[in-house]
Amino acid sequence: xxxxxxxxGPFNVPEGATVAFNCTYSNSASQSFFWYRQDCRKEPKLLxxxxxxxxxxxxxxxxxxxxxxxxxxxxxxxKLSDSATYLCVVNAVGGGNKLTFGTGTQLKVEL
Amino acid sequence: xxxxxxxxxxxIKTRGQHVTLRCSPISGHKSVSWYQQVLGQGPQFIFQYxxxxxxxxxxxxxxxxxxxxxxxxxxxNVNALLLGDSALYLCxxxxxxxxxxPLHFGNGTRLTVT
Numbered sequence: 001x002x003x004x005x006x007x008x009g010p011f012n013v014p015e016g017a018t019v020a021f022n023c024t025y026s027n028s029a030s031q032s033f034f035w036y037r038q039d040c041r042k043e044p045k046l047l048x049x050x051x052x053x054x055x056x057x058x059x060x061x062x063x064x065x066x067x068x069x070x071x072x073x074x075x076x077x078x079k080l081s082d083s084a085t086y087l088c089v090v091n092a093v094g095g096g097n098k099l100t101f102g103t104g105t106q107l108k109v110e111l
Numbered sequence: 112x113x114x115x116x117x118x119x120x121x122x123i124k125t126r127g128q129h130v131t132l133r134c135s136p137i138s139g140h141k142s143v144s145w146y147q148q149v150l151g152q153g154p155q156f157i158f159q160y161x162x163x164x165x166x167x168x169x170x171x172x173x174x175x176x177x178x179x180x181x182x183x184x185x186x187x188n189v190n191a192l193l194l195g196d197s198a199l200y201l202c203x204x205x206x207x208x209x210x211x212x213p214l215h216f217g218n219g220t221r222l223t224v225t
Contacts, residue, residue, distance in 0.1 A: 034213060043216040043218050043219050044201070044216050045216070046214070046215070087153050091211075097144050097159050097166075097167070097205055097208055097212060097214060098159060098167045098169070099144075099154075099156065099214060100156070101146075101153030101154050101155070102153050104153055
């Protein structure tokens with residue numbers, strides 16, 4: 001079983017739609033969680049950290065369910081510029097900056 | 112402020128050769144990590160260095176080595192290149208080394224082994 005699992009997609013959605021991505025992780029000792037965004041042939045960029053209480057940043061909402069070991073990302077009012085691959089990332093206790101990435105979920109927002 | 116800078120941006124090598132990739136962290140960042148990203152996959156952890164000491168190593172063969180210099184820049188070396196080493200090599204820096212310290216990635220070095 002992979003340490004971090006994501007549906008690879010692609011998710012093709014119309015502009016203005018709401019889209020949700022889920023991610024599961026296997027290491028129950030995981031302590032910190034992130035969503036990164038990666039554009040084609042570019043480096044990953046931090047989108048948001050994910051906190052136990054859930055957090056929101058504009059059109060983006062992240063949720064963490066420790067009991068079920070899954071993380072979600074909700075994007076409201078999708079824009080064309082949201083088209084990218086979204087990487088679910090987990091960091092375990094004692095892992096320092098050793099991040100474990102999922103394979104990413106590809107999002108395509110269309111007119 | 113300059114972000115994480117990596118050089119070269121692209122590199123083509125032949126099987127069996129050696130390669131050195133370079134990285135300069137964001138000013139003030141003391142931790143540097145290296146990741147390998149194969150097409151269609153998420154980045155995989157190779158090494159982390161903090162204050163010039165190795166703090167973590169991923170599941171990569173001994174052909175992969177790295178070091179960090181007093182100015183916190185870093186080099187990743189790969190010996191005896193294989194076709195499977197073709198990938199995007201990402202360097203990331205962070206202010207601290209803890210689990211809550213987010214990483215900032217450079218543009219990467221795209222290595223092609225023929």
